[in-house]
Amino acid sequence: MxxxxxxxxTDGLLRGAVELERTRVGVLPHRLPGWARAQYDDPQLxxxxxxxxxxxxxxxxxxxAIELDTLPTKRVYTGAPATPDGVYDVLVDGKLVDQATVPSGNVLTIDLTTGATDTRPGEAGTVRVTGLGGELKTVEIWLxxxxxxxxxxxxxxxxxxxAPATGRRTWLHHGSSISHGSNATSPTGTWVVHAAALAGVEPINLGFGGSALLQPFVARTVRDTAADLISVKLGINVVNADVMRRRAFTPAVHGFLDTIREGHPTTPLLVVSPVLCPMHEDTPGPTIWDLDALSRGELRFQATGDPSDIAAGKLTLTIIREELARIVAGRDDPNLHYLDGRELYGAADNAEFPLPDDLHPDGPSHQRMAERFAKLAFNGPFS
Structure with a gap:
């Protein structure tokens, strides 16, 4: 017994969250502050x-022995394979010692053909970790x-x-679902967290699946968050959602960077362009679910834009990379740097590890991207 x-x-026990919300059952970590959440009506974000x-x-x-009671919200896509339960990674003094899941919880059902959603309330569950040594140690439970x-x-x-402050530098990263960790198998297996571990820094991950759209409130959140190093991985969601043409994209990027610089005038700032995504290299968005694949029980995406619209300003990944490189080179900012995302995941990587859903890298690709980012960024602009 x-x-x-x-x-x-409390905030003192959590790292990586921007804000804690008190809920009916406990506390909910948020990665955007309340004032920012009040500025959009976007179920995805x-x-x-x-x-x-x-x-x-x-x-x-x-x-x-440790027990953590949580109330997760599971996602179920109508007609698609079941989404695996989320994984909790437990580290002791920096080493992974256990993994767990909580099978119970709320269930959010999403109909990909109509966009309709339905939430069924569920019960909380418990993560249990036992058999730990009795020595004084640092425990991390990654959600x-x-x-x-x-x-x-x-x-x-x-x-x-x-735990006392580590004295390590804080690296804040913003990006899309790839940065968020789509298709990574555990929270410490996302490329951002793994790269942070390799580089010996404390990560704050503001990667938002399907939602890196150069929103001003995200730039203000980055501006207002303490960080020693900042990277922003931009472009893929702009194409996915087909929300801008070139004449809007360029000033939006400048504005995004201007806002960050208001709070971090000399902080090393790395702009990262999209990794390789063959279907959008030369074909504009929007990106949609592949309904034929869904009928076979597969989750895949497809590009639906018309390349003939490029002349009228439609964006592709090729164009976005060219524009981001030009923007960074043209700004009078010695602490601003550019990294072509294909150096993290390019054509050779795609041949070895194809994108399983035609959009997101898999687990081994996350590991490779992390290793390359750690080498390229932390031996370069972040050194």
């Missing part, structure tokens, strides 16, 4: 910013990167305290 100590989950990619509980303890997770209760069989 354990003598449990219950500790309230509402869903993904509440998915705690890069968010982790971090504390010091001699506990040999599922693509599963909205309300934190209900944290119990240990010994007292806990917030």
């Amino acid at each position: 354990q003598n449990w100590i219950t500790t309230a989950v 509402e869903m993904v910013e509440s998915q705690p990619s890069g968010v982790r509980l971090v504390f010091r303890t001699r506990a040999t 599922p990167h693509t599963e909205t997770t309300e934190l209900v209760a944290l119990r240990t069989n010994a007292p806990i305290e917030p």
Whole structure:
């Protein structure tokens, strides 16, 4: 019989979250602040910013057993294969010692043919970690990167305290679903978190699946968040959603960078263009679900734009890379740098590890991207 100590989950125990919301059952980590969430009416962004990619509980303890009660929200796509339960990665003194899932929770059903959604309330579940040593140690519980997770209760069989600051630099990254971690198998397996571990920095991941659209409130969030290093991976969602043409994209990028510079005038700032995505290299958006594949029980995407519209300003990944390189080169900013995303995942990588849904890299590709980013960025502009 354990003598449990219950500790309230507060900002002092969490890293990687921008804000905590008190809910009916506990607390919900957010990756955008409340004032920013009030500036949009976008169910996609509402869903993904509440998915705690890069968010982790971090504390010091001699506990040999830990329980974390959570209320996850699962996603189910009508007619598609079941989405795996989100994974919790448990690290002790920086080493992965356990993984767990919470099968229960709310269920969000999404009809990809109509866009209709329905949420069925569910019950909380528990992550249990036992058999830990009784020495004083730092424990990290990384939350599922693509599963909205309300934190209900944290119990240990010994007292806990917030872990002291590591003294490491903080790296803030903004990007799309690839940065968010789509198709990565666990929260520490996303390319952003793995790259941070390789480089020895503390990550804040503002990658938002399907939602990196140069929104001014995201730029203001980056501006207002303490960081030693900043990277922004731009372009793929602009093509996916077909929201801009070239004449709007260029000033929007400048405005995004201008806003970040208001709060970080000399911070190393790296602009990263899209990784290779063959269907959109020379074909504009929008991107849609492949309904023929869905009828076979597969989740895939397809490009539906007309290349003949490029002359009228429609954007492709080729054009976006050219424009981002030109923008960065033209700004009078010695601490602004550019990285072609194909150096992280390019044609040779696609031949070895094809995009499983034609849009998102798989788990091994995340690892490769992390290794390359760590080498290129942290031995370069972030050194």
